[in-house]
Amino acid sequence: MRYLNILALGAVIGLGAVPQAVASSSAWYSSEGGKVRLVTSGKPDEAGKIHGVLDIALKPGWKTYWRDPGDSGVPPQLDISASTNIADARLSFPPPQRHDDGYGKWSGYDRPVSLPVTFTLSSPDQPATINANVFLGVCETICIPVQTRLSVNPASDPDNATDAALVKTALATLPSPARPDFGVRVLPGDHETLVVEAHSPGDPDSVDFFIAGERDYMFGAPARSERNGKLVFTVPILDRPSATPTDGGLYFTLTSTEGAVDGQLPFP
Known part of the structure; x- marks a missing residue:
């Protein structure tokens, strides 16, 4: 895939108001190729982990990358250093598809995809706020980087059945x-x-x-x-x-x- 200037365009895409947290999910952040948000199940489990998904709603004809994007892509990335009481965030990936766009061969998804993410609390008995800087590539005939901050207060709506169901469904798509x-x-x-x-x-x-x-x-x-x-x-x-x-x-x-x-x- 051909890439626009990642640093320049990434800076432009990352500007503007940060989407505010809504319940146990963030607001959607829209880009040219679709939109992205962060959803959590609200309550931490017994191991002090909060389960969630990076929800990527691609427009028809657009694609995004697996954990290994090939020689010219951008894998999805989360930086949680601005969060409170979050020690680690680990992305997991459903089975990818193989793509050959004429510029190179790469692995990813050509449909909307929810990437499970596990947040580990520093102190399980203390409240947590997730401020995740998100960086990923979405592609049509060219690829563009999407960069934004998504914020969630998991405790604001810990019993949201819709969010919990989305997280459960995403976890079920993972390889065994x-x-x-x-x-x-x-x-x-x-x-x-x-x-x-x-x-x-x-x-x-x-x-x-x-x-x-x-x-x-x-x-x-x-x-x-x-x-x-x-x-x-x-x-x-x-x-x-x-x-x-x-x-x-x-x-x-x-x-x-x-x-x-x-x-x-x-x-x-």
């Missing part, structure tokens, strides 16, 4: 944890390739593999093949850190007609 009969196994590769064998119920032709480049890794589009009757994806490693990380791993999602699973792979 990978398992032996539906997941991937890393095969020997080299410094420039990640190779995985995919296992999935259902039609093998429907299976697709998505890997998120993080910690200075960058990946190209996976190429599918068959080895000894098994489905294999070979992924070019376009860039990598100077030293292989020793903690964590790389997020992946495997999709098929039978659903989707996700998990983490060791750093190659």
